[in-house]
Amino acid sequence: MINLQFFGAARTTTGSMHLLEANGKKILLDAGLYQGSRKEAFEKNRQLPIDPRDIDAVLLSHAHIDHCGNLPTLAKRGFRGKIHCTPATADLAEILLRDSVHLQLRDLEIVNQKRAEQGKNLFEPLYLEEDVDRVMRQFSPEPLHSLIDLGNHATAVFREAGHILGSAITEELTKAGSTTMDELASVAQAWLDWAAHPDAWLMMPASEILAVADGGQLN
Numbered sequence: 141m142i143n144l145q146f147f148g149a150a151r152t153t154t155g156s157m158h159l160l161e162a163n164g165k166k167i168l169l170d171a172g173l174y175q176g177s178r179k180e181a182f183e184k185n186r187q188l189p190i191d192p193r194d195i196d197a198v199l200l201s202h203a204h205i206d207h208c209g210n211l212p213t214l215a216k217r218g219f220r221g222k223i224h225c226t227p228a229t230a231d232l233a234e235i236l237l238r239d240s241v242h243l244q245l246r247d248l249e250i251v252n253q254k255r256a257e258q259g260k261n262l263f264e265p266l267y268l269e270e271d272v273d274r275v276m277r278q279f280s281p282e283p284l285h286s287l288i289d290l291g292n293h294a295t296a297v298f299r300e301a302g303h304i305l306g307s308a309i310t311e312e313l314t315k316a317g318s319t320t321m322d323e324l325a326s327v328a329q330a331w332l333d334w335a336a337h338p339d340a341w342l343m344m345p346a347s348e349i350l351a352v353a354d355g356g357q358l359n
């Protein structure tokens with residue numbers, strides 16, 4: 141049984157985050173930072189569409205901050221599962237997430253200085269270096285083409301995406317079992333193209349579908 145919910149980049153240009161339910165497992169596809177106006181970003185990045193404690197695992201497509209930048213917030217709020225990504229993505233994500241902390245602190249310094257002068261309460265950063273330390277321990281680097289076990293017979297495979305170093309398209313593999321074509325039809329046409337995979341597995345290239353929903357390009 142599969143289901144896909146679009147939270148982020150399908151309608152906006154940044155902040156990719158989608159929920160895939162595969163055989164009862166809740167798998168988050170990316171957890172990006174929204175990078176619009178300061179006020180909008182402040183609100184959107186703090187309002188997560190799902191309780192992080194309910195997420196079983198994350199599949200991270202690549203290290204750009206609009207795809208990985210909100211991972212420390214998940215860890216800060218109780219997500220304890222694994223973050224599956226390619227080894228290069230894990231290395232790059234650590235650099236970019238630590239940089240994200242410094243950028244936020246620098247931005248807040250300016251904002252809070254103004255707010256202090258106006259007698260307003262001061263804003264807290266979305267997350268700190270210690271939250272990045274914590275989330276990095278949850279990263280589980282997976283080589284391209286290896287089978288990633290997500291539990292309950294749901295598995296995934298990373299394939300080369302050619303976007304940035306380490307970027308990957310994810311194929312979700314779920315035993316066909318109770319999933320019918322009718323159920324699939326409600327998700328996306330692109331999934332249907334893959335549904336007749338000859339080895340009796342159902343193959344769903346989730347990130348690729350998200351890319352289609354995004355206008356045909358990975359962001």
Ligand SMILES: [Zn+2]
Pocket residue numbers: 202204207303304358359
């Ligand atoms: Zn990107």
